[in-house]
Amino acid sequence: MSKDGINISDSPDxxxxxxxxxxxxxxxxxxxxxxxxxxxxxxxxxxxxDSSPDGHFVQVTCGECSGSGTLLGAYETAKVQxxxxxxxxxxxxxxxxxxxxxxxxxxxMADGLRLDAERYRWIxxxxxxxxxxxxxxxxxxxxxxxxxxxxxxxxxxxxMAKECGQ
Numbered sequence: 001m002s003k004d005g006i007n008i009s010d011s012p013d014x015x016x017x018x019x020x021x022x023x024x025x026x027x028x029x030x031x032x033x034x035x036x037x038x039x040x041x042x043x044x045x046x047x048x049x050d051s052s053p054d055g056h057f058v059q060v061t062c063g064e065c066s067g068s069g070t071l072l073g074a075y076e077t078a079k080v081q082x083x084x085x086x087x088x089x090x091x092x093x094x095x096x097x098x099x100x101x102x103x104x105x106x107x108x109m110a111d112g113l114r115l116d117a118e119r120y121r122w123i124x125x126x127x128x129x130x131x132x133x134x135x136x137x138x139x140x141x142x143x144x145x146x147x148x149x150x151x152x153x154x155x156x157x158x159x160m161a162k163e164c165g166q
Contacts, residue, residue, distance in 0.1 A: 034071040038064035043073075119156045122163075 035041035039062035046057045065073035 036065035041069040043067040043069035
């Protein structure tokens with residue numbers, strides 16, 4: 001017969017299972033919390049005051065465990081540092097995404113400006129006498145000047161394509 005996972009038939013006479021767990025044994029040095037590996041439990045460390053010729057070592061709070069001297073303190077410090085780095089990484093990723101979006105906009109604007117510059121150079125170098133020769137500006141006088149930007153761009157693009165043989 002089994003009671004609470006113990007085979008009662010194998011137990012000695014008068015055996016009763018205790019109703020509460022036995023008290024914990026007194027703590028020993030081996031059962032205390034593990035020490036920080038950097039400061040060996042002191043919670044303090046040494047750092048160089050500066051890099052000048054007068055630099056000297058000064059005692060500081062351990063940077064690994066934030067002065068607790070325990071491995072748990074080192075874990076908590078690492079956790080805080082990880083969260084800080086995670087936030088900085090997210091911020092950097094957001095900034096990078098913004099910069100890429102801005103760069104794409106600038107590239108599109110640069111392409112438009114490049115095309116405008118090509119049109120201007122074509123007009124300036126190859127088409128100085130277009131009014132007298134019947135080119136893009138043929139027949140345009142101040143009295144009938146009704147050409148807008150898009151119409152002018154289309155006319156210049158068509159003339160440039162015709163000149164290139166396209």
